[in-house]
Amino acid sequence: MKPSEKILNLAKSTFTSGEVFYTDIRDTWGSEKPNFRSEIRQAILAYLKAHHPTEATDKVLDLDAPPILKSMFVSISHCQGMGGFVLSSKSLGFDIEDTSRIAQKIIDRISSQDEIKSCPQVELLWPAKEATFKCSTEFYTISHIQILKWDKSQNDTYSFSSLTVAGWAFLD
Secondary structure, three states: OOHHHHHHHHHHHOOOOOOOEEEEEEHHHOOOOOOHHHHHHHHHHHHHHHHOOOOOOHHHHOOOOOOOOOOOEEEEEEEOOEEEEEEEOOOOOOOOOOHHHOOHHHHHHHOOHHHHHHOOOHHHHHHHHHHHHHHOOOOOOHHHOOOOEEEEEEOOEEEEEOOOOEEEEEOO
């Protein structure tokens, strides 16, 4: 099982029967592909129409606004080579990153020295903070988020926590 599948299974395990957790990740939605943003939004709308028609609205297709649903949450992410989304009944932040593009000066700008020291691999800080930012309304910028704790879960999978969010990260 790939680390990405492990992470998604860990996230899914936090949902109970009757709660929604759906994800779709495709290499055809990488940021180098034409129309990848539109294609992701179209897939979200198609899923909603098929499974949650009361949530389906053409507003999901508006690339100038985050998709806001009545009783569900959507988190979208993409990088070169892949993109996708998570749709759930609980607030959930989802981030895919090409960690080779994350420069040390960015880590230094968004992180405290304590965060850098406690992180098992500094490349994990950006996606952890980005996912936290996406599912929290408490932060104005990513640099305000403090990742407080890291634990190794399995192989290259780590759990992390901030003041308000817990999550998982991995390097593939």
